[in-house]
Every structure is written in structure tokens, then in C-alpha cells.
Amino acid sequence: MTDTLLVTGSSRGIGRAIALRLARDGFDIVLHCRQRRDAAEAVAEEIRGIGREARILCFDVTDRVAAREALEADIETHGAYYGVICNAGITADGAFPALTDEDWDGVIHTNLDGFYNVVKPLTMPMVRRRAPGRIVIMSSVSGLMGNRGQVNYSAAKAGLIGAMKALAVELAKRRITVNCVAPGLIDTDMTEDLAGEEALKLIPMQRTGTGEEVAGAVSFLCSTDGAYVTRQVLAVNGGMC
Numbered sequence: 001m002t003d004t005l006l007v008t009g010s011s012r013g014i015g016r017a018i019a020l021r022l023a024r025d026g027f028d029i030v031l032h033c034r035q036r037r038d039a040a041e042a043v044a045e046e047i048r049g050i051g052r053e054a055r056i057l058c059f060d061v062t063d064r065v066a067a068r069e070a071l072e073a074d075i076e077t078h079g080a081y082y083g084v085i086c087n088a089g090i091t092a093d094g095a096f097p098a099l100t101d102e103d104w105d106g107v108i109h110t111n112l113d114g115f116y117n118v119v120k121p122l123t124m125p126m127v128r129r130r131a132p133g134r135i136v137i138m139s140s141v142s143g144l145m146g147n148r149g150q151v152n153y154s155a156a157k158a159g160l161i162g163a164m165k166a167l168a169v170e171l172a173k174r175r176i177t178v179n180c181v182a183p184g185l186i187d188t189d190m191t192e193d194l195a196g197e198e199a200l201k202l203i204p205m206q207r208t209g210t211g212e213e214v215a216g217a218v219s220f221l222c223s224t225d226g227a228y229v230t231r232q233v234l235a236v237n238g239g240m241c
């Protein structure tokens with residue numbers, strides 16, 4: 001039976017590129033989005049064109065009950081996953097004094113609680129498979145460096161690195177690896193207002209990255225070549241740090 005990977009936030013951007021790459025690598029894919037089901041449907045069609053299976057789950061990762069119910073129902077029907085790419089995320093940038101409570105809560109709930117809400121229901125079923133598994137969590141260069149105007153986002157993405165390191169230790173004996181990928185400035189909807197000349201000056205390679213370049217790193221971590229790589233942060237950032 002083909003192994004299945006869930007990719008959260010795969011209706012567009014980096015998640016979409018990851019889902020397509022992992023399908024090309026030979027995995028069946030569970031796509032996920034919050035509301036853009038038609039965009040996820042288009043990705044599913046592309047995956048079926050590659051010859052792999054794709055299905056779609058739609059829920060808000062900040063809704064713990066909705067996430068648990070959707071994931072438990074999917075596992076009940078189709079069986080436990082080989083792994084998950086915890087990719088859904090948002091930004092709400094602003095200088096700290098101007099940051100609103102909503103900016104703080106939204107970013108922490110989506111990026112950090114979203115990891116817990118998705119990965120918690122998947123972990124025991126993955127352990128019970130008694131097979132190798134993969135958990136890849138999307139952090140960010142902001143979580144490594146701390147970016148001006150991103151106190152909320154940097155906190156969430158650094159928090160994910162701490163969670164990854166602890167979970168990796170807990171699951172190591174089970175042959176389930178847990179790692180973070182930390183992209184720099186990648187061309188997506190999220191960054192369309194950020195990739196100006198000033199931002200490029202901060203990148204030694206002097207260009208933004210692509211979703212496909214991030215997907216390449218995720219592909220390695222999910223492959224059998226990545227079996228002995230766990231508790232690591234793989235930066236994909238053109239040399240930013």
C-alpha cells in the first residue's frame with residue numbers, strides 16, 4: 001500500500017508545491033485548506049494526473065474540535081498516515097507597540113496551536129502503525145533570527161522549533177522523525193508586499209526562493225534518505241542566517 005502524507009495549507013503557496021512534489025515522489029496526499037476548497041480541488045486534479053491519490057480535508061487549524069474530528073474520521077476510513085507536513089500559517093505584521101491583541105492571538109493560534117491541533121490526533125495512530133514516519137513543521141527564518149515587525153510570528157515560529165525538538169526525542173525510538181524546515185523569503189501570496197529591494201539586500205543570494213525549493217527540502221526529510229535526520233532545523237533561505 002502507498003504511504004500517505006497530509007500537507008496542511010496545501011491549497012496554494014508553499015503547501016501546494018510540497019503536495020505536488022511529494023506526489024511526484026510517490027506518496028498519496030491528503031490536501032488541506034481552510035476555505036479555498038476549489039483551489040485545493042485543482043491541486044488534487046494535478047496530483048491525480050501524476051497517478052497518485054488525493055483527497056481534501058477542510059477545517060480551520062485553530063478549531064481544535066474540528067481538526068480532531070476531521071482527522072480521526074479520515075484515519076478511521078483510510079488508515080493512519082506515514083506523516084504530516086504542518087505548513088498552514090499566517091502573518092499579521094506590525095511594530096510591537098502597534099500590534100493588536102487580534103494580531104498576537106491570530107498568529108499564535110494559527111501557527112503554534114495549529115501545530116498541536118493537527119499533530120496531536122495523528123501521533124498515536126502513527127505510533128500504532130509500527131512503521132517509520134515523518135513529521136515536518138514549517139518554521140521560518142523569523143523563528144531563528146527574530147524579525148522586526150514580527151514579534152508575534154517570530155514567537156510562534158521559534159515555539160515550533162522547541163516543540164519539534166521535544167517531540168523528536170519522544171518519537172525517535174518509534175522511527176518517526178520530527179524536523180522543522182525554516183524558509184527565508186519565498187514568493188507566495190504571504191510575501192507579495194515584502195519582496196522589495198530592501199528585503200533582497202538582506203539575502204546573500206539576492207533573490208527570493210520558490211515553493212519548489214522549499215518542497216525539495218521537505219522531500220528529502222520525507223524520503224528514506226532522511227531516515228536518520230531528526231530534531232533538526234533545515235533552513236532554506238539563500239544564506240540569510
Ligand code: NDP
Nearest residue numbers: 009011013014033034035036060061088089140186188190
Ligand atoms: P500562503 O498564505 O500562500 O498559504 C497559506 C496556506 O495556509 C493556505 O493554504 C491557507 O488555506 C492555509 N491556512 C492559513 N490559515 C489557516 C487556518 N487557520 N486553518 C487552515 N488553513 C489555514 O502561505 P505560504 O505558502 O507563504 O506559507 C506556508 C507556510 O510557510 C506558513 O506556515 C508560513 O508561515 C511559512 N513560511 C512562509 C514564508 C514565505 O516567505 N512565504 C517564509 C517562512 C515561512 P486557504 O487557502 O484556505 O486560506
